[in-house]
Amino acid sequence: MILTPTILAALAMIGLWLVAVISVAPVMLWLERRAPAFMQDRLGPNRLGPLGLFQAIADVLKFIFKEDVNPAGADRLLYLLAPTVGFVASLLTYVVIPFGPEVTIAGHTFPLVVIDSDAGMLLFLALASLGVYGLVLAGYSSDNKWSLMGGIRASAQMVSYELALTIAVVAALVPSGSLNLSRVVDHQIASQLLGFLPAWNVFTQPLGFLVFLVAAFAETNRLPFDLPEAESELVAGYHTEYGGLRLALFYMGEYQSMAILSALGATLFFGGWSIPGVDAAAAGAWIAALPVVGPILGPGLGTALFGFSVLLVKTYIALFIFIWVRWTFPRFRYDQLMRLGWKVLLPLALLNFVAVAALAVAGKI
Amino acid sequence: MLLIVFSLLAGAAVGSAIVVVLHRNPVVSTMSLVVTLVATAGLFVMLGSPFLAALQILLYTGAILVLFLFVIMLLNVRRERTAVTHASGMLVGAGVCAVVFAGAVVRLFWAAYSETTVAPLQADSVSLIVVARELFSTYLLPFEMIGLLLLVAVVAASWVAQKGEAVESPKPPAHGDPR
Numbered sequence: 004m005i006l007t008p009t010i011l012a013a014l015a016m017i018g019l020w021l022v023a024v025i026s027v028a029p030v031m032l033w034l035e036r037r038a039p040a041f042m043q044d045r046l047g048p049n050r051l052g053p054l055g056l057f058q059a060i061a062d063v064l065k066f067i068f069k070e071d072v073n074p075a076g077a078d079r080l081l082y083l084l085a086p087t088v089g090f091v092a093s094l095l096t097y098v099v100i101p102f103g104p105e106v107t108i109a110g111h112t113f114p115l116v117v118i119d120s121d122a123g124m125l126l127f128l129a130l131a132s133l134g135v136y137g138l139v140l141a142g143y144s145s146d147n148k149w150s151l152m153g154g155i156r157a158s159a160q161m162v163s164y165e166l167a168l169t170i171a172v173v174a175a176l177v178p179s180g181s182l183n184l185s186r187v188v189d190h191q192i193a194s195q196l197l198g199f200l201p202a203w204n205v206f207t208q209p210l211g212f213l214v215f216l217v218a219a220f221a222e223t224n225r226l227p228f229d230l231p232e233a234e235s236e237l238v239a240g241y242h243t244e245y246g247g248l249r250l251a252l253f254y255m256g257e258y259q260s261m262a263i264l265s266a267l268g269a270t271l272f273f274g275g276w277s278i279p280g281v282d283a284a285a286a287g288a289w290i291a292a293l294p295v296v297g298p299i300l301g302p303g304l305g306t307a308l309f310g311f312s313v314l315l316v317k318t319y320i321a322l323f324i325f326i327w328v329r330w331t332f333p334r335f336r337y338d339q340l341m342r343l344g345w346k347v348l349l350p351l352a353l354l355n356f357v358a359v360a361a362l363a364v365a366g367k368i
Numbered sequence: 369m370l371l372i373v374f375s376l377l378a379g380a381a382v383g384s385a386i387v388v389v390l391h392r393n394p395v396v397s398t399m400s401l402v403v404t405l406v407a408t409a410g411l412f413v414m415l416g417s418p419f420l421a422a423l424q425i426l427l428y429t430g431a432i433l434v435l436f437l438f439v440i441m442l443l444n445v446r447r448e449r450t451a452v453t454h455a456s457g458m459l460v461g462a463g464v465c466a467v468v469f470a471g472a473v474v475r476l477f478w479a480a481y482s483e484t485t486v487a488p489l490q491a492d493s494v495s496l497i498v499v500a501r502e503l504f505s506t507y508l509l510p511f512e513m514i515g516l517l518l519l520v521a522v523v524a525a526s527w528v529a530q531k532g533e534a535v536e537s538p539k540p541p542a543h544g545d546p547r
Contacts, residue, residue, distance in 0.1 A: 081395065118418075122496065125422035129409075132430025136402065139437050143395055151441060158438045162431055182496060 008111040016117045020097045023315060027262040028255040029059040031322060038323065039330040069247030076146035077244065085144060086245065086252035089137025093259040096130045099123035100266050101185040102276045103310030104283050108303035115276075115307050116185055124182040127267065128169060131222075134260055135161040138224070138231055138241045141253070145244035153240030156337065157231035160221055163344040164228075168218035170352035171211045174359045175204045175271040188275035201279035205272040210355040212272045214348050219264045221344065223257060225325055227332040230340055265321035266314060273317055276310035283310055374414060381407035394440045398433055405429050417494045 033056060040047025049055040073079065103115030120126060135158055142154015176182060179190035187204075194202040205212045221228040232240030242253045269275060277283065287306030291297045300308065335343070384403035391397045405428045409421035503511055 078393070078395070081399070120418050122419040122422045125426060125496075126418060129422040129425035129430060132426055132434075133406075135430075135434055136399070136437075139434065139441070140395075140399070143437070143441055155438060155441055158434050158441075162434050162438075165431070 008109070009113060012108070012111070012113050013117055016115070017098070019311065020117070021094075023311075024094060024097055024259050024262060025255070027322070028258040029063060031258045031261075031326075032062055032254075033059040034323070035326055035329075038326050042327075042330055063251070066248055066251040069250075071247050071249070072244075074146055074244045078144040078146070081140050081144035082244075083249075085137050085140035086249040086256070087137075088140060089134045089256035090252045090259070092130060092133040092137065093256050093263060096127050096260075096263045097266065099127045099184055100263075100270055100275075100314075101188055101310075102314045103307050104185075104189075106287070106303040106306045108301070108307075114185055115310055119183065119185060121181065121183050123184050124172065124176060127184075128165075128172070131260070131263070132165060134256065137253070137256060141245065142231075142241040145241075147244050149237040149239070150241050150243045153231040153233075153237050153243070157224065157241055160224070160228065160230060160340060160344075163341065164218045164221035164348070167214050167344060167348040167352045168222055170349070170356050171214040171218065172267075172271060174208060174211045174352070174356040175215070177356075177359045177363050178204065178207065180363075184270050184275070188270060188277060191274045192277050201274055201277075203272060203274045208272070208355060208359060210351060211359070212268075214352045214355065215268060215272065217343075217348060219268065220325070220328065221340070223261045223264060223325075225257075225261065226329040227335050228340055229334060230337055233334060235334075261322060261325055262318055265318045265325070268321055269314060269317035275317075276314045278313055370414065374411070377407045377410040377414070380404075381411070395437065398436050398440065401436075402429050402433055405433070419496050419499070420494045 036058065037047040037049075037055060047055065048058045051057040051061055073082065098117040099120065101114065101116035101119075105112055105114045116123075118126065138157035138161075139154045142150045142152070142157065145151070176187060179187045181187065191201065191203050196202050196206055200206050220226075224231050230240075231237075232242065234240075237243070242250055245253060283306050284302070286309040287302040287304075290300060290305030290308060291302040297305070381404050384400040384407065387400040388397045388404060391400065405424060409424045412418075412421035412424065
């Protein structure tokens with residue numbers, strides 16, 4: 004096997020994403036205790052390490068040292084397989100999300116995205132749609148009625164909201180005329196609205212963004228739509244019978260899909276890796292001119308660092324909104340959830356899509 | 369290198385397809401079908417069409433097979449029907465499938481070894497733009513008709529479901545439900 008510069012770059016980008024995506028879970032574990040604590044005028048866990056940061060490490064250690072229990076009636080193969088399915092599916096989707104323009108490093112030019120494909124958005128949706136199997140299989144294989152109810156709810160809910168989510172995403176792709184997310188970002192950078200606003204899709208398609216936002220909460224099973232694990236009704240839903248590291252895998256999968264959907268939302272609606280008025284290449288050159296790190300990085304890696312940091316900041320802002328909403332809204336009832344998905348979100352998404360398509364045909368976009 | 373990847377994908381596709389047919393547990397069968405479809409999607413990628421691969425995973429594994437699982441799990445919950453199968457009906461179905469499959473295989477080898485070789489499918493002909501243009505121009509009428517057919521089927525299914533529910537057992541109103 005030949006390690007061409009393209010393959011090396013792809014491996015490096017995969018490594019960068021892996022670190023960023025996997026580290027989301029411990030960071031969120033900490034943030035999800037401290038942030039709501041301050042919202043509720045408490046302090047939250049603040050004893051372990053500075054700002055209570057080491058609490059996440061303690062949590063992880065606790066997960067590792069738990070006994071690995073297998074329920075007697077469980078379908079063993081599927082029971083062991085289920086936690087990894089959702090985890091892996093959410094770990095794959097980042098490959099199509101761009102975090103910078105084309106850069107030149109050591110004489111080789113390549114785009115800052117792992118798979119620069121014209122079917123990029125479809126690949127994302129396809130891989131993300133595999134995540135539901137983790138929940139469904141967990142619910143089925145545990146041989147527990149609460150788990151089974153959770154699994155059934157998860158499958159119905161995620162398939163229902165996937166429709167509205169996909170249509171909102173498609174509408175956001177129309178202005179750029181491409182399924183390649185790099186082109187979507189380029190299009191949002193290229194122009195301005197009313198002379199001062201960046202041409203982010205959130206300003207041109209606020210309705211589409213609203214649908215995307217609500218559907219993203221349902222797709223990741225977060226409050227107010229965490230019906231598959233509603234503890235007041237189903238004990239713990241689909242992962243009732245799980246403990247230790249397998250339970251941790253479910254949590255990590257959930258946090259990862261939240262992070263990936265956040266990154267996708269930032270890319271589709273908030274200009275991705277760009278800051279309005281800042282040229283990425285100029286930012287890279289500025290980083291390259293810094294005293295110590297500059298000469299090591301050079302302008303190419305500097306641009307990559309800039310783009311990735313911007314995307315990461317936007318992603319974490321979205322993740323904070325996830326937490327904010329969780330501790331603000333009560334849980335929906337299941338019939339309300341289905342009614343919202345099919346009778347409100349889907350028509351709104353279609354309306355938005357038809358309007359955007361009509362404007363595009365008329366040549367206004 | 370490519371041969372190794374192809375062998376892995378093809379082996380996974382064939383092996384899991386056999387499990388789909390032979391396994392007793394319908395959930396395991398469905399999950400094997402997932403593996404089959406994903407492996408076939410991988411073959412599509414190798415043939416240079418990530419578009420087709422993404423579409424296959426998105427539609428079949430992401431939506432249709434989830435509904436398969438959904439239905440299987442619902443039936444298990446109610447313990448209404450265990451697999452109601454008629455041996456003779458199964459034999460007829462299996463026979464028809466076998467004949468169709470054998471015909472397809474023969475046709476493939478015929479095409480592969482005949483003098484007039486069929487032009488290989490170009491990746492361009494299954495790209496998003498080409499497929500969309502064909503679908504909404506040349507094949508617009510069949511496309512719309514299939515949509516209508518599916519709509520009719522959905523309406524009929526929901527009507528049958530509602531009717532069956534009303535006849536079987538009038539359920540007491542759910543607790544706390546205002547309606």
